[in-house]
Amino acid sequence: MTICVRHLRKSGKISFYFLSEDLFMWRCPLCTSPIDITHQPVKCENNHSFDKAKSGYVNLLPVQFKKSKQPGDDKAMVLARREFHEAGGYLPLMEAMVDVLDNEIPKGNSHPIQLYDAGCGEGAYLSYCYDALAKLGYEINASGSDISKVAVDLAAKKSSR
Secondary structure (H helix, E strand, O other), rough: EEEEEEEOOOEEEEEEEEEEEOOOEEEOOOOOEEEEEOOEEEEOOOOEEEOOOOOOOEOOOOHHHHHOOOOOHHHHHHHHHHHHHHHOOHHHHHHHHHHHHHHHHHOOOOOOOEEEEEEOOOOOHHHHHHHHHHHHOOOOOEEEOOOOHHHHHHHHHHHOO
């Protein structure tokens, strides 16, 4: 089971949607063929290749699709957000997310939960949900994506999972 988390910040609501287990998670941004990000280098069947950074993230934003040199938040913004999260600024929201996930995951589920955060930033929400759900006894595989290289690098460094 894959649980995709989407933050709806303006409305204050959190929405979740579920994907089937056999849906291939990652696709090549150039040809949409399935890719397996566990190999190095990451390649699709059409031989489009993407390198994995030392910290563990894979940049799937081809240079020809970039609208700026450094898309997404800059380092100062990402570090400020991380500091805010580490101080517990959105802890009640994170706790509520875990409660909703725990209630939505079918009881007796024997498959690992695939948790995905689109726009994961520096990984605060994904990491919190991963840790809290693991403490509740769930087996979790977590992935996130973000347009900011700085943010996903911090998220990858924070989590060696």
